[in-house]
Amino acid sequence: MAPLKLVGLSGSYSRPSKTTALVQHIAGLAEARYGLASAIYDLGDFGPSLGQAQYETQLDESARQLLQTVVNADILVVGSPTYKGSYPGLFKHLIDLIDPLALKGKQVILSATGGGDRHALMVEHQLRPLFGFFMAHTLPSAVYASDRDFLDYQLVSEPGRLRAEQAVGELAAFLPAIRHQAVAAE
Numbered sequence: 001m002a003p004l005k006l007v008g009l010s011g012s013y014s015r016p017s018k019t020t021a022l023v024q025h026i027a028g029l030a031e032a033r034y035g036l037a038s039a040i041y042d043l044g045d046f047g048p049s050l051g052q053a054q055y056e057t058q059l060d061e062s063a064r065q066l067l068q069t070v071v072n073a074d075i076l077v078v079g080s081p082t083y084k085g086s087y088p089g090l091f092k093h094l095i096d097l098i099d100p101l102a103l104k105g106k107q108v109i110l111s112a113t114g115g116g117d118r119h120a121l122m123v124e125h126q127l128r129p130l131f132g133f134f135m136a137h138t139l140p141s142a143v144y145a146s147d148r149d150f151l152d153y154q155l156v157s158e159p160g161r162l163r164a165e166q167a168v169g170e171l172a173a174f175l176p177a178i179r180h181q182a183v184a185a186e
């Protein structure tokens with residue numbers, strides 16, 4: 001059987017990006033621990049048609065295919081930078097293009113970065129309800145990291161790394177069901 005597909009979606013367009021680094025860190029842990037195949041994308045990967053598209057069909061071909069890759073992942077790791085206490089508008093715009101039923105029942109690890117710790121609950125008050133709309137299964141532990149958790153765009157702090165491991169550990173309980181679904185879909 002092919003390995004399960006984990007897609008990391010960073011809602012950042014910065015390069016380099018702490019958010020993308022956080023998503024990569026979490027995805028890397030999951031890949032190593034469970035033998036998943038992972039791929040990471042950020043907002044820049046969607047290209048210029050993203051800002052103009054009101055519907056998925058108005059995205060250019062490569063952006064549309066990329067959105068399908070995200071939606072068809074067996075597991076998602078979503079990360080967002082905190083902008084004014086929430087996710088960036090362009091990230092929400094991308095999410096707005098997803099069919100309301102496309103993420104139903106999908107396991108999603110939530111993560112976010114911010115300049116400081118004041119907006120750490122952004123993962124609970126902004127990201128979790130957003131994926132609740134889609135009836136996705138967001139894992140209980142969301143990961144928030146601030147500037148001081150990073151060095152040279154790597155997640156280095158002990159609490160940050162432990163939190164990431166905790167979130168990835170919560171996937172274990174769901175893997176049999178995810179594998180079962182993936183086999184049924186083949």
Ligand SMILES: Cc1cc2nc3c(=O)[nH]c(=O)nc-3n(C[C@H](O)[C@H](O)[C@H](O)COP(=O)(O)O)c2cc1C
Binds near residue numbers: 014082085116
């Ligand atoms: C427009 C803008 C608004 C921001 N608002 C907040 C905020 O409300 N709270 C916070 O903690 N950090 C805020 N920040 C800091 C970023 O969330 C932080 O630097 C983040 O790690 C950047 O991620 P990136 O490296 O992926 O761009 C803001 C940054 C920008 C550019």
